[in-house]
Amino acid sequence: MSPRASRNLGGMMARLAAALLAPMVLAHSVAAQELALDRWPRELAYDQAALQRGARLFVNYCLNCHSATQMRWNRLRDIGIDEAQVKAELIFGDQKVGDTMTIAMAARDAKEWFGKAPPDLSVIVRARNTAEHRGTDYVYTLLRGFYRDRSTLTGWNNFVYPNIAMPNILWQRQGPRSATITRTEWQEQTSPDAKDKSKGELVRVVSAFDASGNVQVSRAKAERETEATEVSLTPLDPKQAAAFDGDVADLVAYLNWMSEPTARERYKIGVWVMGFLLVFLLIARWLNATFWRDIH
Amino acid sequence: MGLHKTAYRGLMGWFDSRMPSAMNAFRAHMSEYYAPKNFNFWYFFGSMALVALVIQLLSGMFLAMHYKPDSNLAFWSVEFIMREVSGGWFIRYMHSTGASFFFIVVYLHMFRGLLYGSYRTPREVVWLVGCAIFMALMAESFFGYLLPWGQMSYWGAQVIINLFDTIPLIGPDLSTWIRGDFVIGDATLNRFFALHACVIPLVLLGLAVVHIFALHDVGSNNPDGIEIKDRLGPDGRPLDGIPFHPYYSVHDIYGLGFFFLAYFGIIFFAPELGGVFLEGNNFIPADPLQTPQHIAPLWYFTPYYSILRATTEGFLIWIAACALGLGALVYLSVRDMRLRIGVGAATAIVLALLTVPKVQLDAKLWGVILSGASAMILFALPWLDRSPVKSMRYRPAWHKVVLGAFAVAFLVLGYLGMLPPNPTRTAVAQVGTAIYFGFFALMPWWSRMGEFKPVPERVRFVPHAGGAR
Numbered sequence: 001m002s003p004r005a006s007r008n009l010g011g012m013m014a015r016l017a018a019a020l021l022a023p024m025v026l027a028h029s030v031a032a033q034e035l036a037l038d039r040w041p042r043e044l045a046y047d048q049a050a051l052q053r054g055a056r057l058f059v060n061y062c063l064n065c066h067s068a069t070q071m072r073w074n075r076l077r078d079i080g081i082d083e084a085q086v087k088a089e090l091i092f093g094d095q096k097v098g099d100t101m102t103i104a105m106a107a108r109d110a111k112e113w114f115g116k117a118p119p120d121l122s123v124i125v126r127a128r129n130t131a132e133h134r135g136t137d138y139v140y141t142l143l144r145g146f147y148r149d150r151s152t153l154t155g156w157n158n159f160v161y162p163n164i165a166m167p168n169i170l171w172q173r174q175g176p177r178s179a180t181i182t183r184t185e186w187q188e189q190t191s192p193d194a195k196d197k198s199k200g201e202l203v204r205v206v207s208a209f210d211a212s213g214n215v216q217v218s219r220a221k222a223e224r225e226t227e228a229t230e231v232s233l234t235p236l237d238p239k240q241a242a243a244f245d246g247d248v249a250d251l252v253a254y255l256n257w258m259s260e261p262t263a264r265e266r267y268k269i270g271v272w273v274m275g276f277l278l279v280f281l282l283i284a285r286w287l288n289a290t291f292w293r294d295i296h
Numbered sequence: 297m298g299l300h301k302t303a304y305r306g307l308m309g310w311f312d313s314r315m316p317s318a319m320n321a322f323r324a325h326m327s328e329y330y331a332p333k334n335f336n337f338w339y340f341f342g343s344m345a346l347v348a349l350v351i352q353l354l355s356g357m358f359l360a361m362h363y364k365p366d367s368n369l370a371f372w373s374v375e376f377i378m379r380e381v382s383g384g385w386f387i388r389y390m391h392s393t394g395a396s397f398f399f400i401v402v403y404l405h406m407f408r409g410l411l412y413g414s415y416r417t418p419r420e421v422v423w424l425v426g427c428a429i430f431m432a433l434m435a436e437s438f439f440g441y442l443l444p445w446g447q448m449s450y451w452g453a454q455v456i457i458n459l460f461d462t463i464p465l466i467g468p469d470l471s472t473w474i475r476g477d478f479v480i481g482d483a484t485l486n487r488f489f490a491l492h493a494c495v496i497p498l499v500l501l502g503l504a505v506v507h508i509f510a511l512h513d514v515g516s517n518n519p520d521g522i523e524i525k526d527r528l529g530p531d532g533r534p535l536d537g538i539p540f541h542p543y544y545s546v547h548d549i550y551g552l553g554f555f556f557l558a559y560f561g562i563i564f565f566a567p568e569l570g571g572v573f574l575e576g577n578n579f580i581p582a583d584p585l586q587t588p589q590h591i592a593p594l595w596y597f598t599p600y601y602s603i604l605r606a607t608t609e610g611f612l613i614w615i616a617a618c619a620l621g622l623g624a625l626v627y628l629s630v631r632d633m634r635l636r637i638g639v640g641a642a643t644a645i646v647l648a649l650l651t652v653p654k655v656q657l658d659a660k661l662w663g664v665i666l667s668g669a670s671a672m673i674l675f676a677l678p679w680l681d682r683s684p685v686k687s688m689r690y691r692p693a694w695h696k697v698v699l700g701a702f703a704v705a706f707l708v709l710g711y712l713g714m715l716p717p718n719p720t721r722t723a724v725a726q727v728g729t730a731i732y733f734g735f736f737a738l739m740p741w742w743s744r745m746g747e748f749k750p751v752p753e754r755v756r757f758v759p760h761a762g763g764a765r
Contacts, residue, residue: 070375119580123375129568129576131714259579262378262385269386270564277560281553288550291542295333296759 035160035229037133040140044253046264051079054254057247059090059101061169062121065110068101070122071258078261079254114165115153125252125259135259140252143170144245147179147233148213155213159231173247175240176211182230183207184222202227211236325512330537331544332518334755338408339516340551341401343544347552348398349504353497355391363443365489367482370445371581389567395437396573397559399596402430406674410699413686414517420678422514425507427674432499434597434671439492441594442485446578451591453480453488459604462661479584520755521687527754536755572714590716598713599706600667603732605717606709606725607663615662616650618730619643622737629741666729673736680739685751692746698735705731 044050055076058068073086074097081090083097091097093104107117128135142160146168149157154167159181168174188200202222209215235241257263302312304319312319362381364373377384406426409415415423442453457480460471476483515525515534524534538544568574572595577588593601607615623643627636648655650662657665688696705728712725 070372070379072380075379123579126568127576127579129571129579131571135576260378260385266385266564266567270560273560273564274557277553277557281550281557284546284550284553288546291546292759295538295543295757 037137037141037160038144040134040136040252040256041249042136044249045256047253048080050250050253051257052081053247054250054252054257055079055081056090057251058121058254058258062251063101063103065103065105065114065118065166065169066121067103068122068258069120071101071261073097073099073101075261078264079257116165118166121255121258123259125256127259136252136256139255140248143248143251144174145231145233146171146174147177147209148211149209149215150213151215159229170244170247173240174244175235175237177233177235177241178211179209179234180232181207181209182232184224184226184228186227325508326541326545327539329512329540330524330534331516331540332520332524332534332536332755333538333543334518334520334536334757335516335544335547336519338404338411338519340548340555341405341408343548344401344552344555345398345405346504347555348394348401349500351390351394352398353501355387355394356493356497358387359391360493363489365443365486367445367485367582370443370485374444386563389563392574393559393563393567393569395440396569396594396596397555398433399437401555402433403596406430407703410677410702411688412517412519413521413681413683413688415678416517416521416681416686417678418514419511419517422507422510423678424675425503425510429500429503429507430674431671432496432503436492436496436500437594437596439488439496442480442488443492444578445485445582446575447580447582447586447588448575448578448591450480450582450584451588452593453484455591456593459664462658462664464657464661517686518755519687520689520752521685522751522753522755524755536757592714595710595714598711599709599732600670600713602709602713602725603670603729604663604667605713606722606729607659607666608722608726609659611726611729612650612656612659612662614726614730615666616647618733618737619646619650623647625738625741666733670729670732673733676736677739680736681743682740683743683748685748687751690749690751692748694746695743698742701731702735705735 073091073095074083076086076090077083086097095102110117125135125139128138138160142158145158145160146156147159148155151157152163154165156164156166156168156171158164158166158168159179183205184202185205186200187203202225204220204222206218206220207215208218260266299313300316302309302316304312359377362373362377362384364370374388377388379385381387409423409426438453438456442449457471457474460474461467463470472478474484475481476487515523515537518524518536524536527535529535562569562573568576575594592598620643623639623646626639627643630636630639649657683691683695685691688699709725709728709732712721712728715721717725
């Protein structure tokens with residue numbers, strides 16, 4: 001096709017695409033009502049100190065109920081924790097440094113106790129990646145999203161994952177918090193004299209949880225026209241809560257690293273590969289031009 | 297001595313006099329295969345598809361050395377490859393990215409065919425074999441996608457296998473037969489591994505050889521859509537042809553440089569490509585008791601998946617209207633009375649299956665039929681296109697718009713297939729489905745309408761920059 005014709009074709013295709021996609025863009029902006037997640041500080045991804053602090057938190061807090069069966073203890077040397085340190089400071093049982101991070105709790109028991117076996121955390125950050133959010137942001141928000149709620153089995157609830165089976169294992173580090181959850185939700189009319197039972201109305205439900213998990217619920221007419229959830233958490237000791245945010249950021253850095261310990265190596269080699277391919281491309285280009293010189 | 301007479305000397309001569317077919321094949325398919333000299337950008341993708349096939353075969357072989365086709369071990373054996381096997385992550389990403397690149401290259405290769413009429417006489421067999429390769433490729437990737445045994449592997453396979461359930465009478469038995477069990481389980485995983493790692497690769501390889509042989513018998517088409525074999529020089533070679541080797545071998549190596557930059561760029565810097573090449577959900581081990589909120593196949597299947605989902609109860613009446621219109625159009629276009637009766641009967645049957653209560657098939661089955669038809673219809677292309685010229689270059693400008701609309705509809709369907717459905721998206725997908733099928737179904741009429749430009753006698757060729765020196 002001549003360059004002119006192909007430009008025309010490209011232009012036409014672009015216009016067609018725009019016409020076809022226009023209603024979808026609109027639909028998308030209306031449909032996307034996902035809970036806003038806090039952004040995990042991405043600069044920690046390769047921060048050695050943060051990774052080491054995260055590893056310690058992981059071993060002390062997570063690795064009792066959650067396993068990381070794909071993670072060998074001595075691989076921690078990649079983030080600067082050597083075997084002697086692993087043996088002395090991190091392994092509490094009789095495991096060897098070449099073993100993987102398994103736990104003593106049997107999945108069968110866990111299921112009975114929590115209703116669900118805690119998932120293995122080896123690749124958890126990658127597993128929580130979706131088209132809408134990054135796994136790191138999800139875990140970062142989830143671990144900071146607990147509030148006391150006496151109505152649940154563990155006494156804890158979570159606004160990112162409502163009725164989560166996991167208790168807030170890090171609560172001592174975080175300190176007590178009160179929570180106000182404002183839901184605008186669709187309520188079906190249930191009164192017997194209502195004419196059309198399928199009809200309902202939007203109501204605004206405010207649940208105020210104090211730091212001990214006692215709740216006060218108030219209902220009012222909705223102020224907005226779509227369903228939505230707003231959460232506000234108030235720590236009794238803001239300083240402690242801020243320090244805790246830092247802890248969780250470190251922990252997520254570690255979980256992120258553990259999800260793909262080879263990532264850093266991948267980037268490093270990748271730069272060389274790209275360089276090689278650029279040289280390859282130049283040579284191939286020259287070779288091509290040289291051979292094609294005699295085609296008229 | 298019984299030795300073949302050879303033109304080569306030394307070791308080459310020794311070998312050639314004992315097995316002349318090796319060099320004969322090299323000459324027939326490389327150094328004395330004359331290809332038109334005016335190939336453009338779109339002609340890179342044939343040899344790239346071959347490279348992609350080789351990459352998949354090699355990387356797959358290394359993966360199979362550590363992969364365990366066992367429903368208890370499969371998921372973690374893939375993670376083992378990613379972490380514990382030296383360079384395992386590289387091999388795995390080569391394979392997962394390679395699958396997507398194979399499809400990208402093949403889709404571009406097929407679009408080239410549409411653009412320049414490469415399926416027209418005398419290349420129908422080349423096209424048919426190519427379509428068969430495409431079918432085998434889809435089977436290969438479907439079987440392969442179950443192997444990592446993640447949530448998406450499991451539930452994706454569940455959705456696809458359940459499609460067979462909708463077939464009347466034999467459906468449920470057929471899907472049980474495919475699974476080898478009443479649910480997707482170890483038996484399914486093992487047979488999918490056997491099919492993915494052994495049977496389909498052999499079929500693909502065989503078909504690729506047939507595809508190339510068939511092509512080299514009739515010669516390559518070109519962007520001008522004219523036959524270079526019609527103009528031979530005094531030496532009996534096409535005037536506009538040049539030996540594939542070395543001219544196109546160096547040319548394709550140059551093109552391969554760009555392919556590799558993109559391919560390895562993704563492998564090293566974005567192997568998940570934001571969840572398009574590797575989905576987050578597939579890093580969760582398969583759990584038969586927990587259905588993911590949103591199940592979508594990998595991107596290369598999403599156009600067909602979109603067509604499947606677009607076929608709702610309410611869409612059937614529109615399909616019926618289109619079938620009626622098409623039936624009437626065919627009826628009026630054919631003269632033969634028996635053909636007309638046949639067309640009338642076929643239309644009546646289709647209409648009955650779409651609309652008449654009790655006879656009508658349900659929307660889900662129609663979805664399966666339509667999404668199957670959307671891929672199978674490619675086989676009919678050589679007989680649907682009635683344009684007097686092959687190449688888009690010499691067809692009316694609005695033909696390009698029609699082809700563009702088709703390409704856009706295909707891409708939009710693919711995009712929609714990745715998203716959870718909602719009423720607006722379904723409506724857009726239905727429009728896309730109509731454009732997709734309209735393009736093919738109405739081709740016998742639209743492809744001969746309009747003013748065609750005169751086709752030149754010789755190919756148009758602008759020498760490369762190097763040629764001027």
